[in-house]
Amino acid sequence: xxxxxxxxxxxxxxxxxxxxxxxxxxxxxxxxxxxxxxxxxxxxxxxxxxxxxxxxxxxxxxxxxxxxxxxxxxxxxxxxxxxxxxxxxxxxxxxxxxxxxxxxxxxxxxxxxxxxxxxxxxxxxxxxxxxxxxxxxxxxxxxxxxxxxxxxxxxxxxxxxxxxxxxxxxxxxxxxxxxxxxxxxxxxxxxxxxxxxxxxxxxxxxxxxxxxxxxxxxxxxxxxxxxxxxxxxxxxxxxxxxxxxxxxxxxxxxxxxxxxxxxxxxxxxxxxxxxxxxxxxxxxxxxxxxxxxxxxxxxxxxxxxxxxxxxxxxxxxxxxxxxxxxxxxxxxxxxxxxxxxxxxxxxxxxxxxxxxxxxxxxxxxxxxxxxxxxxxxxxxxxxxxxxxxxxxxxxxxxxxxxxxxxxxxxxxxxxxxxxxxxxxxxxxxxxxxxxxxxxxxxxxxxxxxxxxxxxxxx
Amino acid sequence: xxxxxxxxxxxxxxxxxxxxxxxxxxxxxxxxxxxxxxxx
Numbered sequence: 001x002x003x004x005x006x007x008x009x010x011x012x013x014x015x016x017x018x019x020x021x022x023x024x025x026x027x028x029x030x031x032x033x034x035x036x037x038x039x040x041x042x043x044x045x046x047x048x049x050x051x052x053x054x055x056x057x058x059x060x061x062x063x064x065x066x067x068x069x070x071x072x073x074x075x076x077x078x079x080x081x082x083x084x085x086x087x088x089x090x091x092x093x094x095x096x097x098x099x100x101x102x103x104x105x106x107x108x109x110x111x112x113x114x115x116x117x118x119x120x121x122x123x124x125x126x127x128x129x130x131x132x133x134x135x136x137x138x139x140x141x142x143x144x145x146x147x148x149x150x151x152x153x154x155x156x157x158x159x160x161x162x163x164x165x166x167x168x169x170x171x172x173x174x175x176x177x178x179x180x181x182x183x184x185x186x187x188x189x190x191x192x193x194x195x196x197x198x199x200x201x202x203x204x205x206x207x208x209x210x211x212x213x214x215x216x217x218x219x220x221x222x223x224x225x226x227x228x229x230x231x232x233x234x235x236x237x238x239x240x241x242x243x244x245x246x247x248x249x250x251x252x253x254x255x256x257x258x259x260x261x262x263x264x265x266x267x268x269x270x271x272x273x274x275x276x277x278x279x280x281x282x283x284x285x286x287x288x289x290x291x292x293x294x295x296x297x298x299x300x301x302x303x304x305x306x307x308x309x310x311x312x313x314x315x316x317x318x319x320x321x322x323x324x325x326x327x328x329x330x331x332x333x334x335x336x337x338x339x340x341x342x343x344x345x346x347x348x349x350x351x352x353x354x355x356x357x358x359x360x361x362x363x364x365x366x367x368x369x370x371x372x373x374x375x376x377x378x379x380x381x382x383x384x385x386x387x388x389x390x391x392x393x394x395x396x397x398x399x400x401x402x403x404x405x406x407x408x409x410x411x412x413x414x415x416x417x418x419x420x421x422x423x424x425x426x427x428x429x430x431x432x433x434x435x436x437x438x439x440x441x442x443x444x445x446x447x448x449x450x451x452x453x454x455x456x457x458x
Numbered sequence: 459x460x461x462x463x464x465x466x467x468x469x470x471x472x473x474x475x476x477x478x479x480x481x482x483x484x485x486x487x488x489x490x491x492x493x494x495x496x497x498x
Contacts, residue, residue, distance in 0.1 A: 017465025025474040032478060164478070170485025212474065284496075291496030294489045301486075347496070 007210075009092030014214035020149040020222065022212060027142035027161035029209025030097050033202040034104060034138040035168015037077075038297075040070050040127070042176045046189050050118065053189060061120055069111075069128050071392075076132025078389030081140050085382025086242055088137060089375075093145040093213045100138035101206030107131025108199025115192040138206070139165065139385070143365045144378035148216050151374075152225045155316070155366040159308025162362040166301035172198075234317055234438070238446040239373030245380045250371050250441050253434045258364055259387040259394075260431035261323055264331065264424040265300075265357025267395030271403075272296055272350060278413045279338040279346065292347060299351040300358040307359025308366065316367035317435060323356040324432035331425040335418040361388075371441055375452075398423060 005011060044066045051057040088096040110126025142161050150157035179197055183190020221227070231237050245251045268275065273289040284292070311319040330349040337345035364384065369377045399420050406416040 015465055019466035019471060021471055022466055022474050025478045028478040028482075032482060164482070167482050167485060170489045171481050174485070174488045208477065288496045288498070291493045294493035295496060298486065298489055298493060 007091070007095040007098055009090075009095070009215060012092050012094045012213060012215050013217050014220075018214055020216070023142070023146060023149050023214065024157065024160045026097075026209040026213040027146055028164040029212075030100060030138045030142060030206050031161050031164030032168045032171060033206050034100070034135045035165040036172035036198070036202065037070070037073055037131075037135055038166075038169035039172040039176060040073070042173055043180075043191060043194075046180060046191050047115065050115065050189055050191065053187065065120060069123055072124055072128030073132035073135060074392050075389060076129055077135040077139065078386050080133040080136030081382035081385040082136075083382075084133075084137055085140060085379035086376075088141055088382065089144060089242070089379040092215060093141050094210050096137050096141035097206060097210035097213060100134045100141055101203055101210060102134070103130050104134030104138060104206065105199045105203025107134055108195045108202065112192040112195035112199065115195060136382070136385070140378050140382045142209075142213065143381050144374065144376075145213065145215055147365065147369050147374055147377055148220075150222070151227065152222055153309070153312045154369050155311040155363055156305070156309040158365040159305045159362040162308070162365075163301055163304040163358075165361075166297070166304050166358050169297065170301070232315070234315065234440055235370045236373055236441065236446075238443075239375040239452065240371075240380075240441060240445050241447050241451070242376040242379040242383070244445050244447075245372050245376070246383065248372075248441050248445055250438055251380070251384070253438050254364070254367055254371070255384055255387045256434040257320055257367075257431055257438075258360060258384060259391050260427045260434065261320070261327075261357065261360035262388055262391035263395040263398070264327060264427050264431075265353060265360070265395070266391055267399035267420070267424065268350065269296065269300070269354065269357065270396045271399050275417050276346070279417060280341070280343055281414060283341075283343060292350070295347070296350055296354040299355040303355025303358035304362035307356065308362035310359075311363045311366055316363055316370055317438060319359070319363050320367075320435045321432065323360055324428045324435060327353060327356055328425045328428045328432070331421045331428065334421045335415075338414060338418070371438075373446075375447070 044063055047066050048056050048060055048063050051060045056062075084096075107127050107130035110130060111123045112126075114120065114122030114124075114126055143158055146157040146161060147154045176194060176198065179194040180190050183193035227237065240248070273286070273293050276284045276289045276292050277286065307319060307323075314322075330353050334346065334349050337343075337349060365377060365381050368380050368384065372380050399417075402420045402423060403416045406419060407413060
């Protein structure tokens with residue numbers, strides 16, 4: 001039972017002299033790995049030719065069937081974050097990160113078995129279900145720990161970790177392509193071997209994070225930091241129990257804020273390549289469009305750190321006001337950029353939009369901390385992530401179906417996205433009002449001193 | 459309790475940040491190279 005005790009929260013309490021700046025790299029160890037999910041599509045085409053090798057054979061898997069692997073993983077990300085949030089919070093970050101590493105790493109290994117046996121359901125079970133649970137646990141596991149270590153800059157701290165989730169694909173994508181090239185031959189595509197190597201690499205990398213993470217001792221404060229006696233209007237120093245948070249309008253308003261911000265961003269992120277080529281035919285080539293997607297991904301990642309850090313200075317509510325007001329303006333400008341043929345304006349609009357899409361993810365944990373306190377913020381964050389799952393379906397569906405409807409009604413391809421952009425702008429206006437209605441949580445929802453003393457979380 | 463004292467040395471911090479920073483920088487560099495094709 002020695003290993004199990006190593007995972008206990010009490011064994012992760014930092015000793016004297018431990019630097020809190022060791023915790024963001026520990027969190028990044030996990031988030032950089034699970035961010036691989038964004039790059040999973042690099043496997044789709046090779047997996048559709050495992051039998052035919054040079055082209056798909058009749059018995060090869062179809063791309064539509066392979067697309068379900070990512071969808072199942074994202075579904076289980078949201079579901080596991082919501083279901084296991086309390087478990088993550090109670091057991092501490094090491095147990096959660098350790099479990100996440102096992103699930104995510106073994107998910108790859110099971111998926112490799114599925115590729116070897118050419119059984120798609122095993123891949124659904126491996127990467128989709130097991131890997132998806134690893135994604136969910138890993139995503140929320142360091143959040144409350146970082147907030148406790150950085151009470152003076154919670155936005156920056158969580159922004160750093162969640163930035164890693166955005167950046168994970170930058171590592172995974174070239175690594176996957178390189179490994180597949182190494183393991184492939186004229187008669188074999190090396191997907192299974194790549195899965196095995198990546199599973200082992202990710203397992204080890206995430207275990208380093210689990211081993212180095214620490215929680216602060218009770219009452220610990222950063223040197224020189226004095227908590228404000230009278231907190232700001234929208235920042236509480238009380239705690240709301242995880243399931244009581246669900247009964248507050250604030251939780252659902254923030255849920256809608258995240259849903260609307262993500263829906264607007266995720267829809268264009270998935271369609272940016274095709275959209276740019278159709279809006280600027282002959283001027284943006286497929287290679288240039290791939291460059292645009294790369295640039296947008298960089299802004300998506302950088303925005304996570306920039307906007308979350310900015311929220312420490314201007315407040316969470318004002319940060320989301322920026323997202324919704326500026327986002328509405330930029331979405332409304334995209335059709336103008338297309339009509340005027342201004343690629344520069346088009347690119348500028350999209351990179352700023354994507355920075356705010358990433359910023360929306362990264363600022364949410366600190367917003368929850370402000371509203372519901374530190375104690376259950378990880379579990380509450382887990383419940384809130386269900387809005388991401390909904391947005392993951394709503395965003396692409398909106399963009400694709402509106403485009404198809406427009407083209408079916410005779411609208412030229414170059415103009416087919418105009419209505420979509422205006423719809424996205426309207427979504428952000430609704431988000432603006434959801435954010436506007438957020439007020440401090442009613443004091444009746446705060447945990448009593450007796451409840452806190454009973455150690456509900458510990 | 460100090461933020462940084464005998465428990466964590468500068469070497470620990472460099473190693474920890476290098477461990478995550480180097481792969482991330484490599485990934486960002488690759489993506490930047492790809493993104494430059496937009497301007498060519």
